[in-house]
Structures are given as structure tokens and as C-alpha cells.
Amino acid sequence: MTPILEMRGITKRFPGVVALSDVNFEVAPGEIHALVGENGAGKSTLMKVLSGVYPQGSYEGAIVYDGEERHFRGINDSEALGIIIIHQELALIPLMSIAENIFLSNPPARFGVIDRSEVYTRAQALLAKVGLTENPDTLVTNIGVGKQQLVEIAKALSKKVRLLILDEPTASLNETDSEALLDLLLEFKAQGIASILISHKLNEIARVADHITVLRDGRTVDSMDCRGQAVEEDRIIRSMVDRDLEHRFPKREPNIGETVFAVENWSVHHPLHPERQVIRNVDFHVRRGEIVGIAGLMGAGRTEFAMSLFGRSWGQKISGTARIGGKVADLSTVGRAIAAGLAYVTEDRKQLGLLLAEDIRKNVTLSNLPAVSRNYVLDDVAELKAAGDYRARMRIRSSSVYQETGKLSGGNQQKVVLSKWLFTSPEILILDEPTRGIDIGAKYEIYCIINELADAGKAVIVISSEMPELIGICDRICVMNEGAFVGEFSGADATQEKIMRSIVRKGSETP
Ligand SMILES: Nc1ncnc2c1ncn2[C@@H]1O[C@H](COP(=O)(O)OP(=O)(O)OP(=O)(O)O)[C@@H](O)[C@H]1O
Ligand SMILES: [Mg+2]
Incomplete structure (x- = not known):
């Protein structure tokens, strides 16, 4: 033909x-x-x-x-x-x-x-x-x-x-x-x-x-x-x-410590429709060294939950208590949330994640300028080195760290977003669809980085629509539906079927 x-x-x-x-x-x-x-x-x-x-x-x-x-x-x-x-x-x-x-x-x-x-x-x-x-x-x-x-x-x-x-x-x-x-x-x-x-x-x-x-x-x-x-x-x-990938998920021996981040009775209403409660008085916690997944269908409220925690970036009439290291944390603005040790890597890199007209270097270092400054003066050499390190570690494909992020391929933009937030060295990292649009080889590298963070005692929360990914990398998986948690499994116990079943059961009781 x-x-x-x-x-x-x-x-x-x-x-x-x-x-x-x-x-x-x-x-x-x-x-x-x-x-x-x-x-x-x-x-x-x-x-x-x-x-x-x-x-x-x-x-x-x-x-x-x-x-x-x-x-x-x-x-x-x-x-x-x-x-x-x-x-x-x-x-x-x-x-x-x-x-x-x-x-x-x-x-x-x-x-x-x-x-x-x-x-x-x-x-x-x-x-x-x-x-x-x-x-x-x-x-x-x-x-x-x-x-x-x-x-x-x-x-x-x-x-x-x-x-x-x-x-x-x-x-x-x-x-x-x-x-x-x-x-x-x-x-x-x-x-x-x-x-x-x-x-x-x-x-x-x-x-x-x-x-x-x-x-x-x-x-x-x-x-x-x-x-x-x-x-x-x-x-x-x-x-x-051009190489065999033996396992899709890197092996890891979790070493889980005390609860570092806990949310109690968290409630959020829709920004345009104040009468609609989108997040329904949920409790949630994550421990040091733990990777917790949040599973759910689109519209379950996962991103809204994460964004409402991160400086109240989504929703209104937000109530409930968030504790970091046992103390009540002030997460009322993005700046305060970052200062409290929280980072949120968004699923929507165009809207919230990157300055597309700026180069890789600026995007990586922008959210933590003090780390590349001396006496409040930006240290170009330190900035270049930091950005260069991430470019190599994440294998960002570009001509140099001076390349405009808007001209990178989609997956490589995602790697820049991730680098940017890792550079703030957060204690609690929320990753929203971190491997969306990322190729199989680079996914593996991102899983390795997530593991390294957990091994260094950080708490990692992963929101993902790819259930095999959650099952492959998480210690614990919480299932969200209609703004509430409707199921919880240990990573070893979880199967796609069990997760799906807890979603369709539509129970509103929190386990
Ligand atoms: N406007 C541009 N200016 C400069 N370089 C560019 C531009 N668009 C793409 N490139 C470069 O061309 C190469 C191919 O990019 P392309 O976007 O086609 O990749 P892709 O296969 O679609 O990747 P992905 O799976 O990440 O979307 C990359 O090295 C990218 O940085
Ligand atoms: Mg592409």
C-alpha cells in the first residue's frame, strides 16, 4: 500500500x-x-x-x-x-x-x-x-x-x-x-x-x-x-x-522513623463554590524515611489536597491542623510552607512550575537563592555549579545550563521542575505526578532519587495515576475518593485490584 x-x-x-x-x-x-x-x-x-x-x-x-x-x-x-x-x-x-x-x-x-x-x-x-x-x-x-x-x-x-x-x-x-x-x-x-x-x-x-x-x-x-x-x-x-532495564523499580530497604508531618481534620472548600466541600475533614500522616503514595481517580481531590497544604494555593475556608515534628506548622503562604520544610512539585509544569523564558540555571536555583548567595549577593559560580550538578544527576538533555527551559523537550522540563524543588532541600516533599511524560530510563532515575531522599530521612508523598508506579515505590498507599481517604494498604500488600475496589466501594469511612 x-x-x-x-x-x-x-x-x-x-x-x-x-x-x-x-x-x-x-x-x-x-x-x-x-x-x-x-x-x-x-x-x-x-x-x-x-x-x-x-x-x-x-x-x-x-x-x-x-x-x-x-x-x-x-x-x-x-x-x-x-x-x-x-x-x-x-x-x-x-x-x-x-x-x-x-x-x-x-x-x-x-x-x-x-x-x-x-x-x-x-x-x-x-x-x-x-x-x-x-x-x-x-x-x-x-x-x-x-x-x-x-x-x-x-x-x-x-x-x-x-x-x-x-x-x-x-x-x-x-x-x-x-x-x-x-x-x-x-x-x-x-x-x-x-x-x-x-x-x-x-x-x-x-x-x-x-x-x-x-x-x-x-x-x-x-x-x-x-x-x-x-x-x-x-x-x-x-x-x-540502548540497554536492558532489569527491574523497573529500584530495590530499597526502608528505614522508617517517627511521624514528621501530620494533618488532622483538614477541610477545604471549592474556590468558586464556597458551599462545596472538596476535602472532607481528612487525617493524614507521613513518617521520616517513608514514601507514601496517594492513589485515586482524576477528580478525587489529590492535587487539591496537596495544594491546599502548600501555602493554601488552592481552595478557601481551609480548616484543620497541620503539624511538623509535633508542632503546629504555619503553612498559610507558599513562603511559609517552604520555610517550614515543605515542597510541592506540581503536575502542571507550564502553569505553576517553571519560568519558561529563563534558563535551566535560574529555574533550579530560584526557590533557594540563599544557598547560592554569600552575604545576600548571588554567587554566580555557586549557582552554576548547583545547576550543573542537577543537570548531570537528572540527565537533563540540553546544550548547557544556559538553555531556556521553554525550549527543552517536555520530559526534560519535568526534570528541571524536580531539580528546582530538590534544591530547596525540603524535609517533606510532595510529588504530584512526578514521572508524567518521562521516559522509562529517566523514570528509573527519578525513583532512585526518591529512594535516596527517603533514605536520608525525608518524608516523601507521591501522587500518581500510575498504579504500578505507586505499588513499585511506596511503603504505604492511601486511596482517595471524593475528597476523603477510603482505603490504605502497605506497599507490599497493595495490588491494582485492591486499590480499584476501595475506590468503587465509595465508602466515606476513613480506615
Ligand atoms: N525550540 C527549540 N530550541 C532549541 N532546542 C530545541 C527546541 N525544541 C527542541 N529542542 C531540542 O531538540 C531535542 C529534541 O526535542 P523534542 O522536544 O523533539 O524531544 P521529544 O522526543 O519530544 O522528548 P519528550 O519525550 O521529552 O517530549 C532536544 O534536545 C531539545 O532540547
Ligand atoms: Mg515531546
């Missing part, structure tokens, strides 16, 4: 980096083609070349689509031919409604006037296709990142799509929502729509992909046809990281 897309000999350079080097990439009509590789391998860049984000002339090589060589000058040119890309970093406008976002570039209009009721009805139909029941008038800022992802797809469906590109669509989705999304891709495939799926989740790829291309250091290193026979995850991992 002639391919619908052929990218031939693509080379793309940025100052100081060759992001893609003579890459060949082919997609057959109607297939689901997975594109995998480590953070910084060049996946997003290749897709940006394809969709015209990087226009003709800014790269070398040829794009042949639908039998003809194409010269896209911008994203409108590729969209006109049905190539629709959904970027890794969501691009919705938070203060506009879902419906307005969907029809931003091509609103249904009659005689040049936007037809509001038509916008509403069409948006509702598109939302239904992706399994959302939200009111189209809801502001995007009021729905979670997972749902925003689905709105992006609904938006893609509003255009005539023939080749859909999804850059890590399920990174922020829980397992049920990811499943639904993958089913959606299979449905598109049945309608003859081809898709390119970038993901770090190999089980998903194994489930839906017809073909897999592996990129490493900007080159194609493997290409596998997986129709007919099962894909070997080991083979994918080996070509991705």
Missing part, C-alpha cells in the same frame, strides 16, 4: 543541537503508528516539522503526503489537508469556554455572524464523541488537565481530520480515561483516519499500534510492524535506551 505520509531524510537543527538527523518516517493509510523514544529524542520536533510549526526552509528533507511533495509554510497549510496535531503542552485558552475553544479558528457562522446556539449544539455533539458530558459553556480553567486533553481532541474532530497526531495524549489521564481515548483511536482507524501516537506508556502502544518507530538521539533506530504478532516491550525498551 502506498503510504499516506513519507518523511524523507529530515534534518532539523537548533542552535547547539541537531534535534533530527536524516530521519525517515512512513505512515500507511488508516494505521495507528506509534512514535517512541527517550525524552529529547526528537519526537515532538519531528511532528512539528510535519505540521508546519517549523515551516518549509527551516529543515532539510522532504515531506510527501497523499502522493505529493508538500511545502507547509505554517500550521494552516497542513490543517487544510487534514493533518491535525494535538501538542504535548495543551494549548487551550483557560478563560474561554469549552465551546469557544473548540471553534476558535472556525466558528459556525451565518452571514458572518457567529451562531451561538449552533456553536453550543455542535460542541455538545463533539464532546459526546470523546465521552465528555461537560456543559460546553464551562470555562476551560474549571476542568482538569485530563478533560482538557479530551477537549483538544473534540477540537481536532471539528476539523476534517485525515491524519491525527497525538503527542502524549494520555500522559495526564488516568487508566480508565486512557482506555477510552485509545478506543477512540481505534474507532477513528475503523473510519480510515490514520494516527500518529507519541507515548511513553508501552502497554498502551502494545495495545493499539500497527507499527512502531523508535527514535534515539534524533535518528530512527528501529521500525517494527506489529500487525499479527504481539510487540515485545523488551525490544522497544532496548532500542529506546
Whole structure:
């Protein structure tokens, strides 16, 4: 079958980096083609070349689509031919409604006037296709990142799509929502729509992909046809990281001490709807040297709980007591929370985590400037050294610590966020989806760092939607649902099934 897309000999350079080097990439009509590789391998860049984000002339090589060589000058040119890309970093406008976002570039209009009721009805139909029941008038800022992802797809469906590109669509989705999304891709495939799926989740790829291309250091290193026979995850991992990973989770002998952080009767109300109690009088504690996981479905209140603790960054009418080392702690502002020894690494790196226009060095050291200053004067050498250490330890792929964080690959931005908070040397570290969008090799390194922190007597709280990850690294797992803790397991006892069962049982009693 002639391919619908052929990218031939693509080379793309940025100052100081060759992001893609003579890459060949082919997609057959109607297939689901997975594109995998480590953070910084060049996946997003290749897709940006394809969709015209990087226009003709800014790269070398040829794009042949639908039998003809194409010269896209911008994203409108590729969209006109049905190539629709959904970027890794969501691009919705938070203060506009879902419906307005969907029809931003091509609103249904009659005689040049936007037809509001038509916008509403069409948006509702598109939302239904992706399994959302939200009111189209809801502001995007009021729905979670997972749902925003689905709105992006609904938006893609509003255009005539023939080749859909999804850059890590399920990174922020829980397992049920990811499943639904993958089913959606299979449905598109049945309608003859081809898709390119970038993901770090190999089980998903194994489930839906017809073909897999592996990129490493900007080159194609493997290409596998997986129709007919099962894909070997080991083979994918080996070509991705160029080494065998014997275990996905590093071994550790926990050494757990006294309770260092305890929260009693913690209650939080919704910032916009004061009558809605989102966190329902919960008790929670973590001990020195302990890694505690918080499991739960999207919307369970995990992030809200964490943010309300961290300087009251979320919610209103917050009440309850937080103790650190037995004493009542003042966590009323972010500054005080940090001073009390708390750190919160956010799941949403674009919104809360990083100054994207600043370099790696500034981002790493900013939240703890005293550590790189002498007599209140910033010590450039110390700053450079600190940032350089983290860059090496976390294997942040960049030309130097002077690279703008906004120009790093998604996974590498996440590593900068983590470095930044580790640099505040917190006693209690809350990690919210710490490995979201991070490749398998780098995940392992992050688990090792979490272990090191616990071994150094810190208390670590991990919020994650990947249950195998929680089970693999935590000493204890607390399950949250509808703003309350509904189950608790030791890491050794926990299974995905038990966790899921405690969620659906929907009990509100705290164990
Ligand atoms: N605008 C840019 N300016 C400079 N360098 C860039 C820019 N965009 C990407 N790069 C570099 O190109 C390389 C490939 O990045 P890319 O974003 O394509 O990686 P990726 O495979 O998508 O990784 P991830 O899994 O982390 O999303 C990286 O080394 C990155 O730092
Ligand atoms: Mg990427």
C-alpha cells in the first residue's frame, strides 16, 4: 500500500543541537503508528516539522503526503489537508469556554455572524464523541488537565481530520480515561483516519499500534510492524535506551522513623463554590524515611489536597491542623510552607512550575537563592555549579545550563521542575505526578532519587495515576475518593485490584 505520509531524510537543527538527523518516517493509510523514544529524542520536533510549526526552509528533507511533495509554510497549510496535531503542552485558552475553544479558528457562522446556539449544539455533539458530558459553556480553567486533553481532541474532530497526531495524549489521564481515548483511536482507524501516537506508556502502544518507530538521539533506530504478532516491550525498551532495564523499580530497604508531618481534620472548600466541600475533614500522616503514595481517580481531590497544604494555593475556608515534628506548622503562604520544610512539585509544569523564558540555571536555583548567595549577593559560580550538578544527576538533555527551559523537550522540563524543588532541600516533599511524560530510563532515575531522599530521612508523598508506579515505590498507599481517604494498604500488600475496589466501594469511612 502506498503510504499516506513519507518523511524523507529530515534534518532539523537548533542552535547547539541537531534535534533530527536524516530521519525517515512512513505512515500507511488508516494505521495507528506509534512514535517512541527517550525524552529529547526528537519526537515532538519531528511532528512539528510535519505540521508546519517549523515551516518549509527551516529543515532539510522532504515531506510527501497523499502522493505529493508538500511545502507547509505554517500550521494552516497542513490543517487544510487534514493533518491535525494535538501538542504535548495543551494549548487551550483557560478563560474561554469549552465551546469557544473548540471553534476558535472556525466558528459556525451565518452571514458572518457567529451562531451561538449552533456553536453550543455542535460542541455538545463533539464532546459526546470523546465521552465528555461537560456543559460546553464551562470555562476551560474549571476542568482538569485530563478533560482538557479530551477537549483538544473534540477540537481536532471539528476539523476534517485525515491524519491525527497525538503527542502524549494520555500522559495526564488516568487508566480508565486512557482506555477510552485509545478506543477512540481505534474507532477513528475503523473510519480510515490514520494516527500518529507519541507515548511513553508501552502497554498502551502494545495495545493499539500497527507499527512502531523508535527514535534515539534524533535518528530512527528501529521500525517494527506489529500487525499479527504481539510487540515485545523488551525490544522497544532496548532500542529506546540502548540497554536492558532489569527491574523497573529500584530495590530499597526502608528505614522508617517517627511521624514528621501530620494533618488532622483538614477541610477545604471549592474556590468558586464556597458551599462545596472538596476535602472532607481528612487525617493524614507521613513518617521520616517513608514514601507514601496517594492513589485515586482524576477528580478525587489529590492535587487539591496537596495544594491546599502548600501555602493554601488552592481552595478557601481551609480548616484543620497541620503539624511538623509535633508542632503546629504555619503553612498559610507558599513562603511559609517552604520555610517550614515543605515542597510541592506540581503536575502542571507550564502553569505553576517553571519560568519558561529563563534558563535551566535560574529555574533550579530560584526557590533557594540563599544557598547560592554569600552575604545576600548571588554567587554566580555557586549557582552554576548547583545547576550543573542537577543537570548531570537528572540527565537533563540540553546544550548547557544556559538553555531556556521553554525550549527543552517536555520530559526534560519535568526534570528541571524536580531539580528546582530538590534544591530547596525540603524535609517533606510532595510529588504530584512526578514521572508524567518521562521516559522509562529517566523514570528509573527519578525513583532512585526518591529512594535516596527517603533514605536520608525525608518524608516523601507521591501522587500518581500510575498504579504500578505507586505499588513499585511506596511503603504505604492511601486511596482517595471524593475528597476523603477510603482505603490504605502497605506497599507490599497493595495490588491494582485492591486499590480499584476501595475506590468503587465509595465508602466515606476513613480506615
Ligand atoms: N525550540 C527549540 N530550541 C532549541 N532546542 C530545541 C527546541 N525544541 C527542541 N529542542 C531540542 O531538540 C531535542 C529534541 O526535542 P523534542 O522536544 O523533539 O524531544 P521529544 O522526543 O519530544 O522528548 P519528550 O519525550 O521529552 O517530549 C532536544 O534536545 C531539545 O532540547
Ligand atoms: Mg515531546
